[in-house]
Amino acid sequence: MLFPIYLTIGLYNGAYSIAALRRPWTGIGRALFAMAIGLVAVIFVHFLVKASTEFSRIGFVSGALSASALAVWGRLQLRSFVSWRCGHNVINELVIDDGGPQVQIPGAIRVSAAAMGLRLNLDDPHMLARVGLVLRNIDRVIVSCPPERRASWAVVLKGANVDGEVLDDEVARLGAQGARVAGGYGLLMVSTGPLGLRDRAMKRLFDIAFSGAAILALSPLLLVVAAAVKLQDGGPVLFVQRRIGRGNRFFSMYKFRSMSQALSDADGSQSASRTDQRITRVGRFIRGTSIDELPQLFNVLLGDMSLVGPRPHAMGSLAGSKLFWEVDRRYWQRHCLKPGLSGLAQVRGFRGATDRESDLTDRLQADLEYLEGWTILRDIQILAMTLRVLVHDRAY
Secondary structure, eight states, X not given: OHHHHHHHHHHHTTSSSHHHHHSHHHHXXXXXXXXXXXXXXXXXXXXXXXXXXXXXXXXXXXXXXXXXXXXXXXXXXXXXXXXXXXXXXXXXXXXXXXXXXXXXXXXXXEEETTTTTOOOOTTOHHHHHHHHHHTTTOSEEEEEOOHHHHHHHHHHHHTTTSEEEEOOHHHHHHTOOEEEEETTEEEEEXXXXXXXXXHHHXXXXXXXXXXXXXXXXXXXXXXXXHHHHHHHHSOOSEEEEEEEOGGGOEEEEXXXXXXXXXXXXXXXXXXXXXXXTTXXXXXXXXXXXTGGGTTHHHHHHHTSOEEESOOOOBTTOEETTEEHHHHOGGGGGGGGSOOEXXXXXXXXXXXXXXXXXXXXXXXXXXXXXXXXXXXXXXXXXXXXXXXTSSSOTTOO
């Protein structure tokens, strides 16, 4: 009873796939998952038909453990055989150089169309047969050719029973992530939301719970700092500045005011320096301890920000003598998630004034890395690491 259930699930979840051969522990995990589901199904069926009393529990458990152990051992042995038989690649990849850009793919076979006499002609069956012989026993083909020959190669590859790809520089230029045909039009997918609905809901619930609890716990400190800022020069307690948020939309970000009211920089075009005369005595203390950022907990609660994400920047922020987006056009990609109270760039020490262009590129690289590998556990880890950098040598 177990075997057909296990095999069905294993075939469905990719336990028997090229990916399982490439990454043995991935295949082992999928096989064990299929085994576990099969065992549960067998137990459930026996429970329904009231036949469980007729079987030895010790025999069932020992058999299940033995089968799982043998599956792991067998797959590891198979991996050794596959490595010996196939080498680094478990599929045969072929790169055909037909006058296009040079392509370097590790482990792939490389041939020159000119050297092999492959002059593509869709009206010549003999030439197409020659191409078919070259593609024999090949699993994936990549053709690098001029734009005018791409359509012909596409026709040939469609009839060759292989996974065929044609090199197109436009894909790299646009950063395309996939392609499809709809309504007779060819469409390149150039963006996807970094988080699915479940992940966004999990992140939002975490933001609400944590920021709400933090506001309650820190309310005495917030009141004391607000009073100190007010008594300093009688101006407003909060400094409200327009920042760039999710989807490149503007929002109002809150901070405790740390500069003299008359000298505040609404556009953020001038970064604060160590000897900045605009900063008040109270402001210097709250900036040095990052207390001035605490009102952003209300931004998190309102949904404009998240606890963890790329830090929001003011419109006039400069890296050296250039605006941030003039330094690197990828800058706008960081806004696909809500800006954060803290972020991966901050815990790595990339914070403070951006006197050089490299100050911006270091932060941008960390932000893009965060977007690619989000998990709720990583957010918790970044928050824990933030406690170590609340006071830092670039806080001025």
